[in-house]
Amino acid sequence: MxxxxxxxxxxxxxxxxxxxxxxxxxxxxxxxxxxxxxxxxxxxxxxxxxxxxxxxxxxxxxxxxxxxxxxxxxxxxxxxxxxxxxxxxxxxxxxxxxxxxxxxxxxxxxxxxxxxxxxxxxxxxxxxxxxxxxxxxxxxxxxxxxxELRRLPPGQSAVPFRIGDSGWAFDTFDTVTQAMSSHYVTIVGGRARHRSIPFRYxxxxxxxxxxxxxxxxxxxxxxxxxxxxxxxxxxxxxxxxxxxxx
Missing domain, CATH: 3.40.50.150 (Vaccinia Virus protein VP39)
Structure with a gap:
């Protein structure tokens, strides 16, 4: 990139x-x-x-x-x-x-x-x-x-939004700064690849x-x-x- x-x-x-x-x-x-x-x-x-x-x-x-x-x-x-x-x-x-x-x-x-x-x-x-x-x-x-802060129980900071056989994706939230990141984990040939993109909610x-x-x-x-x-x-x-x- x-x-x-x-x-x-x-x-x-x-x-x-x-x-x-x-x-x-x-x-x-x-x-x-x-x-x-x-x-x-x-x-x-x-x-x-x-x-x-x-x-x-x-x-x-x-x-x-x-x-x-x-x-x-x-x-x-x-x-x-x-x-x-x-x-x-x-x-x-x-x-x-x-x-x-x-x-x-x-x-x-x-x-x-x-x-x-x-x-x-x-x-x-x-x-x-x-x-x-x-x-x-x-x-x-x-x-x-x-x-989606209503989906966060006490002590949790992540909310999944895509789950499948080839990978999954989830958002993490910092409720103090309003910073969040979207994380993407992709499975190819049995190996995981991770990337994340920052946001501000x-x-x-x-x-x-x-x-x-x-x-x-x-x-x-x-x-x-x-x-x-x-x-x-x-x-x-x-x-x-x-x-x-x-």
Missing amino acids: GDDDGYFGEDVAAEYDRSEAEMFRPGAVDPAVDLLAGLAGDGAALELGVGTGRIALPLAARGVPVHGVDLSRAMVARLRAKPGGEEVGVTIGDFATTRVAGEFAVVYLVFNTIGNLTTQDAQVDCFRTAAAHLRPGGCFVVEVGVP VWPAELDLMARLAGLRLRERWEDWTRAPFTGESGAHVSVWAKPAG
């Missing part, structure tokens, strides 16, 4: 679409693209953490001009190799602070990517960066899980405060891209903050 690619270098990029195949199925992609296309309207969209283009490519295929920001050249190379990849402009850089030319109707972060920013300061910077790119009345959209109310610091206000919050109601039992949320139109 190259240092310039952060935690998403060649070894991760080469397997990403296969390892996250469930997130590439139409049932996971189409509702997100529908909502984002509706918010974009006649404007352009900016994806922070564009990766291999899971959302950017089908959104661009709907006729929405899409630009992406990503630190990983290896992930972006996969996007470029796909049909329509040349239609999505990409800037290589830290999506918390990187600025690109143009004004956007919608800026978005999907699939827990806000957590890849591992400090509160970086997450606050990300909201400010999103707001700076939005046209008046534009929206910043974030899809992220609700921290963040609560919906904390995100709302970050939005207010950036001059945005919460407009909608749903459980998922189908606009199911967000409740105390929801495991994730899709939140929409708007920039004042005036």
